[in-house]
Structures are given as C-alpha cells and as structure tokens.
Amino acid sequence: MHELSLAISILEIVSQEVSDHFGGGASAGGRLDSVAVRIGKLSGVEPEALEFAWEVARERSPFPGARLEIDLVPVRARCSGCGEPFEIDAMICACPACGPAPFRVVEGREIEVSRIVWREREAEEVRKG
C-alpha cells in the first residue's frame, strides 16, 4: 500500500498549488473540487488502491470533499533499432517493425498531478459583478 504515501504526497502538492494560486490558506475563497492525476500503467500504482487511499487521506486534509480523477497512461516505448515509438500492450514488448531489438520505455511510468479544479465562492463572484 504505497498508494497511501502517494495520496499524502498528492495532497501536499495540491496544498502548495492552492496556496500559490489562490492564496490565504486552503479554505480561503473557495473549495477544491477535484484533482486529476496521470498514472502510468508501468508505475506500479494500483488505481483502485489509490482511490481508496485518497478517500482516507483527504479526510485529514483541508480538502475533504475533493474528488480524485485518475487518467491511466498507456506504456509507450521507443525501439533502439529503428527509433520507432510503439505502444506496449499487455507487456508483449517487441518493436512491431524490427522485433527483437532492445527498446526504451518512454511513457507509462508517470505518477503526476496534472490538474486541479477550484471553485471560487459565490460571494466573490457577486462582489466582482
């Protein structure tokens, strides 16, 4: 269950971003609606375990209502023989063009926060309008 450490790290990143963009502490001026993360299929992260860990971790964070959206990133590699990129399906790893040449995984190991969605308070909207 390293997903719990990851969920806590995601919340730390989000906390920092919220304070950078919206300032004045997490609850000031609105609430966090959702967080999107990109999880590579080769990252070793189990999406269901991460969702479960998220529900546990967010309770003790300033964002107890925030949803987690997981985008799974397919594994892509580049053949060292011909340089062609190709997608790896179910880990049958051979370049479709030249077969047994070595290859390098170029995508699919991601564990990253890609988006946060913040809802500003109505009061602010009214004041501005």
Next chain:
Amino acid sequence: MSEEGRVRVIDLKRNVVARNDEIAASLRERFRAERLFVVNLLSAPGSGKTTLLEKTITGLARRLRFLVIEGDLKTARDAERIAATGARAVQIVTNGTCHLESRMIVSALEETTVADRDAIVIENVGNLVCPSSFDLGETARVVLASTTEGEDKPEKYPFMFEKADVIVLNKIDLLPYVPFDREAFWASVSRVNRTAARFEVSCTSGEGLDQWFAWFEERVGAIRTTA
C-alpha cells in the same frame, strides 16, 4: 441557485515522487563521489535476498568491504544475520511501510560511516510492487526470483522486472523437484526486459555463485577506477 461561483482550472505537471527522486539524485551524486557501488536488492518475500547477500559477503570477504542496509517491516533479524558474516549492517525498520524511500537511506547513512567501504547493498522490503516506484540512488537494481515461484512473475510484475539492471534466478538446485520451467522464465523476462544481465544461482549448492561474484567485483572495480 448554486452556492458557488467561478471554476478555476490549473493545469500542472508535478511528479508525485519528485521529492524522493531529488533525494535519490543527491545520494547517487554522493555515491559517485565516494566511488561506492550501490545495489538495490529486490524480490518477493522468500526468494532468498538475505541468503544471497550472506553468500556474497562471505564469498568476497577477502576482497570487498560491505555495508548492508536492511529494510524490514518489523524486527532486526536480517541485520543480525548480516552482522554475523562480519559485514557492517544498519537496520531500517519501516514499521509497516511496504518499501524503502530515499530519505530512509539518508537517515541510515547518518548512523554509520562509508569511507572505508567498497560496496553498499540495500536489501529492500520483500515486495514486487511498491519498491519499484522509489529510486534509492542505487548504481544497480538487482531483482531476485526463485524456482519455487511462478515462472510468469516477470510479466505479472513488469514494473519491477522492466527496470532491473540484473536479474538473478535463485534456488536452481531445486529444478529437478519443482514444476518451474526455466526457459519459460527467461522468455518472460525477455518480454519485459532485454538488456538486464542474467544469472542462475543456488545459494544452497553454490552453483553459479562464482559468475555472480565476478560480475559484482568487476562492477566495484569499474567504479573505483573511474576518474
């Protein structure tokens, strides 16, 4: 009427394990400066990590000085086994955390000295999933499997086997007694990793250990002689 107002969307690209990777990068820099060969030893529980380590330390005792960092969920039993071989051992008890992180290696190194060592072996927590996400600054990732496990392990745990620099198959003395198909195992390895060095050993009979020792010593030598 909605209680809430404008929606603000912030697009980012922030690596969740960035902090771990940063610490690992500084460890790697330190290991390079001190010319230390550092192995991150990984396997499922029971594949024989501690036994392979005991054999390696004993087999190379006259030529190499080891520091072993032992990661365990509970108990210091493995560190005691290593200390019995005469090598220096530091224990990290993770108290339930299923993997080692680079900051734990930094703390472990604070408890000891590495100046008089040739190699560090970090014995990770027995687990084929979680430790694969955490760089420890190692020079080489060594993944151990054994003939009492399924030969399809590499494809079941591709994230672990794909990043390995070395794959060692242990317990080959048991091949006549177990349904393990070694060719199918290496074929499975080839489907996820074509570049890793491969060894077959038995820590019980000693078969294959000389080749493993030779590889290990050569790697230590190569690091020592780099300018």
